[in-house]
Amino acid sequence: MLCVQDHILANDHDGPVLCVATSPDGSAFAAGDGHGTVKLWNLASEELRVVLRGHGRAVWSLTFAADGRLLASAGHDGTIKLWDALSGEERVTLRPEEQQLWSVAISPDGNLLAVGGETGVVKLFDLATGEECAALEGHCRAVRELRFAPDGRTLASASDDLTAKLWDIAREVAWATLSGHVGSVNAIAFSPDGRLVATASDDMTAHLWSAADGELYASLKGHCGLVESVAFSPDGKSLATGSQDATVRQWNIATGAVQAKLEGHSDVVWALAFTPDGKTLISASEDRTVRLWRLDEPGEPVPDWMNEHGHCAPQVP
Numbered sequence: 001m002l003c004v005q006d007h008i009l010a011n012d013h014d015g016p017v018l019c020v021a022t023s024p025d026g027s028a029f030a031a032g033d034g035h036g037t038v039k040l041w042n043l044a045s046e047e048l049r050v051v052l053r054g055h056g057r058a059v060w061s062l063t064f065a066a067d068g069r070l071l072a073s074a075g076h077d078g079t080i081k082l083w084d085a086l087s088g089e090e091r092v093t094l095r096p097e098e099q100q101l102w103s104v105a106i107s108p109d110g111n112l113l114a115v116g117g118e119t120g121v122v123k124l125f126d127l128a129t130g131e132e133c134a135a136l137e138g139h140c141r142a143v144r145e146l147r148f149a150p151d152g153r154t155l156a157s158a159s160d161d162l163t164a165k166l167w168d169i170a171r172e173v174a175w176a177t178l179s180g181h182v183g184s185v186n187a188i189a190f191s192p193d194g195r196l197v198a199t200a201s202d203d204m205t206a207h208l209w210s211a212a213d214g215e216l217y218a219s220l221k222g223h224c225g226l227v228e229s230v231a232f233s234p235d236g237k238s239l240a241t242g243s244q245d246a247t248v249r250q251w252n253i254a255t256g257a258v259q260a261k262l263e264g265h266s267d268v269v270w271a272l273a274f275t276p277d278g279k280t281l282i283s284a285s286e287d288r289t290v291r292l293w294r295l296d297e298p299g300e301p302v303p304d305w306m307n308e309h310g311h312c313a314p315q316v317p
Contacts, residue, residue: 014033014035014037014288015033015034015288016033016268016288017031017033017034017270017284017286017288017289018032018034018284019031019062019270019271019284020032020271020283020290021063021064021071021273022043022064022274023085024067024276025068025276027043027068028041028042028085029275030062030073031062032073033059035058036054036055036059036077038051038055038059038071039052040052040088043280049088050087051088052073052081055079057076058075059075059076060075060076060102060103061074061103061145062074063104063106064085065106065110066108066110069085070083070084070091070106074101074102074115078095078096078098078101078117079093080093080094080113080125081093082127094115094125094130096115096125098115098118098119099118100117100142101115101117102142102143103116103143103145103146104116104146105148105155108150109152111126111127112126112127112133113126113127114146114148116146116157117142118142120137120140120143121135121137121139122135122137122143122146122155122167123136124169136167136172136173138165138167138177139165140161141184143159144159144185144186145158145187146188147190149190150190150194153169153170154166154167154168154211155167156188158188158200160185162179162181162183162184162185163177164178164185166178166211176213178207178214180207181201181203181205182201182203183202184201185200185201186200186226186227186229187199187229187230188200189231189239190232191232191253192235192236195211196208196209196210196211196253198232198239199230200227200242201226202226204221204227204243205223205227206220206251207219207220208239220251222258223241223247223249224243224245225244225246227241227244228242228243228269228270229270229272230242230272234277234278236253237252237254238259239253240272240281241272242271244268244269246263246265246268247261247263247269248293249262250262250281250295262281262283265287265291267285267287268285269284271283272284279295280294280295281293281295
């Protein structure tokens with residue numbers, strides 16, 4: 001088991017904290033809340049750097065560009081806002097013709113912005129021009145979360161239609177549908193090496209899938225509430241999940257065992273993010289707090305998942 005210490009860094013949000021993102025260099029993190037406010041924190045000094053105001057309703061998603069200079073936020077006011085991550089200045093507001101937006105993601109090369117919302121259509125925007133360049137249709141209900149693969153060629157989407165999809169960006173088609181959950185799919189993430197996809201669902205489980213062919217690799221069971229968030233550790237050895245049972249669990253990818261059960265929140269854990277060095281896990285909650293969990297011990301080494309056929313080798317029942 002991990003030796004874990006935690007403390008509350010931010011408890012001055014006016015509403016539930018719904019999303020969190022760490023900067024690529026690990027110097028800062030951003031948290032968005034139910035009143036449309038985004039707060040940018042210095043991670044080393046634990047001081048509030050700047051407050052970003054502009055959304056009229058809840059902010060449900062945040063993401064930094066790979067160079068750390070740009071922060072994107074998605075709100076239930078139907079807007080995407082692009083902020084200067086250093087000064088906090090609002091650069092651009094995009095309106096993708098959605099009443100409620102749930103997720104935003106920026107491609108690793110910084111060229112594309114992906115947006116998901118209530119209609120189930122995933123829209124791609126050219127970041128340089130702000131113009132919509134593609135609409136990916138396939139989900140029949142709201143898209144809750146979007147994530148680009150590390151190589152930028154695949155986009156993963158999680159939806160209320162009980163599925164996740166893997167999209168070929170160049171061809172603008174879904175080449176795999178991940179079916180297996182029996183509840184809405186609330187969150188999705190790629191492993192750092194791009195070989196695995198993790199999903200979190202209302203069915204109280206997290207699933208691990210092969211990113212090569214979309215096959216189910218493992219189902220992680222243990223939460224006693226809906227699972228709302230997932231995050232891979234930077235070394236790919238563990239997966240963190242957050243739930244409506246107010247706990248965070250950290251799972252060993254190699255064995256499927258729970259490494260740690262992190263208790264401290266008093267309500268839903270909506271979002272999770274690791275710092276780039278993997279030493280800290282940040283959680284955002286309905287209880288209006290952000291917690292920093294210090295992880296003192298590394299996980300077990302990750303074996304080579306790929307068998308001779310290039311597929312993920314199932315090991316966890």
